[in-house]
Amino acid sequence: MTLYAVERLRVRIGDRSLVEDVSFSVEAGRCTALVGASGSGKSMSCLTPFGLSRGIASGSARLGERELIGLPEVALRPLRARVGFVFQNPLSALTPHLTIGQQLVEAAMQAGGPRLDERALEQLLDQVGLHKPGVLRSYPHRLSGGERQRVLIAAAIAHGPELVIADEPTSALDADLRHAIMEVLARLRDQGMGLLLVSHDLPLVERYADRIVVLEAGHVAEAGEAGALLAHPASGAARALIAASPRLDDPKPVLPSTGGPLLEARDISVAFRATGWRGGQVAAVTGASLAIAKGEALAIVGASGSGKSTLARAIGRIGPCDGGTVSWRGESLPVRHGMRREHRAGMQAVFQDPVASLDPQWRMVDSVAEPLRYLMPELPSIDRTARALAALEAVELGAAFAERRPAELSGGQAQRVAIARALVAAPDLLILDEATSALDVLVAGRILDLLERLQRERRLAILLITHDIAVARRLCHRIAVMEAGRIVEEGPSLQVIATPQSAAAKALISASR
């Protein structure tokens, strides 16, 4: 039975056309997924017929027998109540001053459902797999991101909708939580609800969707049954989305050969002081040791909060380090504030948030040239500029970007500038701290291509921090798995992936399958 059918939908804002001629349908007990890069119009296609975006829709969108397009807001409201909406950001979608139970009761009533009693609420939480005692009486800040997303799904289905629309329900969550949340949604589908899923994560969608609609620049690039489409993608957009995210069953990567020892860290430990005058210490990293050879790439993988960034920053001497030693080319490195120019020249870092990595007031050429100012002060300023331009060229950004400021760049462009800045002084080791996790899949894929090329051309050693083991597999010779501040497993990438020993490694691998 078709619950929701969209035909020849067009959406415009002002005189800009965002969606053209998009058709799809959702059946009861089935999942249709709209996938595409950001800006491809997938959220717009989902939300506009329900009056939930700024766009103006034309064409047809039928919920059961009722046509949605052209209805005034008053008439849309009861129809929206037949649908449950789950949105992207679970951190900001709950009201802080109401308990979880109150929010669920309210959500059901606002959508025209019955007043839920305690038993019904518990049943609801059971449906979304939230089995924490006392959760109905807790406030949102006591819950983790994954738990909050479960609550939001519960709120979306509290009034018993026939159709659930989930707009990027897992994008704000860690890799290891994504599948858990998707399982919850898949279970609702199995109970007979229709599920319309919006995502840019094709590998994630593949396991749960029955039909996939690939959107590109507001048009349907390709649509079909999930298995067939993924096995034989016909459109460039689908192929690009499939190729963009590295997978564990990709062909074996060809990595550059490695040389002699470069860096060795022994027994690194980092503790943070708890807040207050005499609060205790919280151990973030305990006794971690690792070594990197010349031209070798080592990945530190782990769930969020496992201490991988803290460890990388301690080793790179750009964060606190309370114990342990780091030796660089056989010489011991001083602590963070004792680092001198010659120590800094060998390693540079790229961070997760590309826009925050660049001083908002600086032109790109100045940002890129900054390391040269300190690391090679003897260089005349004209050579500095020339090298900065060459570095921008190396990350495939033309001279046109030299004069721009961060606000004028996209996330991917800003990350390229950050990579150019890290490479301008020709370091031996590059620390990549989740350098692709904040980017859209397609953009992240192109950044990975770029890093792969730079790794090959410059014989760069890389210390890669990531929660995505498939990314680690693509770039790195070896993988170290972290859990709760300790390295619990280490070995050649392919071996760790094929025969994981620790529970943490197994969890990360199953999240990437």
Add this chain to the structure above:
Amino acid sequence: MRIAGWTIVTVALAALLLPLLLPWNYDQIDWNHVRAAPFTHGHLLGTDSVGRDLLARTLIGTRITLTVAGAAALVALLIGTAWGAIAGWFGGRVDEAMMRVVDALYALPFMFVVILLMVAFGRSIVLVFLGIGAVEWLTMARVVRGQVMALRHRPYVLAAEAAGAPPRAIIVRHILPNVAGIALAYLVLTVPQVVMVESFLSFLGLGVQEPLTSLGILVHDGAEDMDVAPLALLVPGGVLVGLILALTALGERLRDRLAR
């Protein structure tokens, strides 16, 4: 914002230039026309109880008020930025100690502190704005500290550190330029507060001394004769209210625009 800007510019220019065009000086006494009505004998706003031209006095009073306020706000900016930047940059116990000092000063009845300063060191105009500036820097210090703390953990600051930039270079090149906008906005917001404080002190007779005048003194004097000469109260009072509203509106707009 545009209206507020033009109000401030117009008032400031008038206070600066118009006294040059007037035939009367602010302390010049017209012996023949004491308490003259407005628009008589060449006195546009009349004269006060000792025969001084009210328009000339209002203009000079505005000038003094604005000067004191501007200078005090600058003092607040210097102390506040330095204090806040040091606390925010070093963090930890340094920060705790420095901010507890700020909290303690906040808790003092600060009008009382200014009055004590006046009493202890005598009444001079320099002391007025030093005293006011010395208490108005507290908010500035908090704002700057928060901003510096947020900025110092930004990845671009870390990247600069990884690039070998010494702390001094990071503060001068990355931190201060990015704090400047918000500090400027709060500077503009500090000025109307100082205008109020200065006027209040002068109203109490603790601020600027005769024959020099300020808007606060004029409002005080005007209030004594308000039943017979309402303009002597309404004109300086109106200028005072207009200035404070315009400066506050401008400062809040700047703050909203710069506080990302």
